[in-house]
Amino acid sequence: MDFPIRIPLGKWVESFVNWLTENFSTVFDSIKVVVEFLLIQLDSFFVWVPWPVSLIALTLIGWAVAGRKVGIITAACLFGLGCMDLWIIGMSTMALVMTAVFISVLFGLPMGILAAKSPKFDMLLKPILDGMQTIPSFVYLIPAIMFFGIGNVPGIIATVIFALPPMVRLTSLGIQQVDNEVIEAGIAFGCTPIQLLLKIQLPLAIPSIMTGVNQTVMMALSMVVVAAMIGAGGLGSKILYSIQRIDLGVGIESGLGILFIAVVLDRILQGITKKQQDAIMHNKS
């Protein structure tokens, strides 16, 4: 039996996206320019630095911010990456992921703060975030291509859409979970709203915010293969290639490469705020 009504939603969206592409091409172009600039700077830097320098520098950074264990882990991961002849391509992925994470944090943090402060904004945001996380990422690859063409930029944009929600949610949650008495103390001692945010709410929300950053990194890394489908480079394209050729060896190596990069990025990022996180968590127990 036929359904009585057929809403041409797909058509509508299509014409809406077309209309956007035609009328706002300058906006999309400028976004593209900015994102591309960021990516190219990072990418060429990481690729340009000789591997021993990178390896040692990152190892030392890891050691400095989070201790010897993280230093050793960083060195091992990066060495593993190089051993599989994935250094250059791995650095490209690193640049891609860092760009996506940077943009996600840049937008996710203020959105999270706003959501924590304004229940109305939170209500509006929630369904959108749900959508961003549940609609299969392949679906928004199409408009991404329409807006930004083929290449790294739509890949990054798609990655940001996927990786942004945890950043927003966990920032908001972190701020809302700050002990009310501490907030009262801030107000009682005469904090302005900005001082309250910067001196009390954000610092105390750091454990939660950093969990958000961690999630964002992980989700961005999990997106590299999908992004490769629309022309993003790096390890993702290598995995895509291995799928097409059913080349297990390349697939395994590239997959491990992504894992190594994930570990390095996460340990160093967490390490930066480790001391503060420990102090806050310690105090709660």
Add this chain to the structure above:
Amino acid sequence: MADEKNPKIKCEDVWKVFGSGADSIIKDWDKYKEMTKVERLEKTGCVVGTRQATFQVSEGEIFCLMGLSGSGKSTLVRCINRLHEPSAGKVFIDDEDITALSGLELREVRRKKMGMVFQNFALLPHRRLVNNAALGLEVQGVDKKEREKKAYEALELVGLKGWEKSYPYELSGGMQQRVGLARALATNPEILLMDEAFSALDPLIKRQMQDEFVKLIKKVKKTIVFVTHDLHEALRIANHIAIMKDGAIVQQGTPSEIVLNPAKGYVEEFVQDLPKTKFITARDIMQKPDNWVLPVGCTTEELVNKMNEHTLRYAFLVDENQQVQDTVDYFNFIATNGFSNSIEEIPKEKRPSYFPTISVSGDTFLESLLKQAADTKVPIVVNDNQGKIQGIIPRETILMSLQSA
């Protein structure tokens, strides 16, 4: 009662009703008066935090708001610095209407005039103690060197010298609350608001903190509003106490007024189990000394007449500074002097004093008066801190006060 003329803090008919529709509840209170909290909440969606609260705190005193949880004491103290916006009524500090201040002015008052101490310390766990204590100065924009100096001083004042670089989690609860106190003192405010400041501490530490606190406050001269659910604590540290129930103040007075003359019902029940000997002071039960004292230069006739008139067994001779010089026992005196009607001044050797004078300060508790009274038959002399006689406590009075206790 508090000094009527120049109270430091004055609350006039302060209400705090949570929920919308507060105004109608305040206006038609008679209608809602008889309802229970739950009924009121179901009918109006509102919770009355504090109602009709009127009290004054004079400069330099410790004023306790005492009540069980849910009695509105924490709400009321938050109305003073407007952490809770009062729904009705006025709050004055130094005759300035706090409730009428703009946001900006209010922030200034919070920064300069008031410090607050919280039940669970409310420290910033990611900051070292010095930076915790300096928070108030930091938000005022005091430069780093200056505020650290003051934070160090404040930490030293509360006995945390040497801990400045530690983190809160390295400290015990009692020490953490010292940091909370140091933070409140660092800005040198005139007023401290203390919300259950010692309630989260274990009993021994709590007692120790109370004692130190009272000493410290005498030194730094602050006006304190102290919220507590612990009557013992209130009686220990307060100059005045307001006892709250269901959002309203049911009785106000000095600790001994509360203990000796509790308001019918709630307060009475509250204080009935108290060991009153620990709260009644010499000042509360002493009698005016007039009947018992004569000047050192009095004549035998005057002395004997006065003692006869008031049927005294003992009398006290005081010098021109109102300091007791001698205790005279009627029978001993007669034995030495006979029933002489001499109008001569009594020579020193003829006023034999077999009994040393026992004198105490007005703050002495009945508990220790009892011990002293057991050792002597002579009435106890109450002196002020200059040694001037203020009152007399005959042994019968002590016994009678025990009866009521």
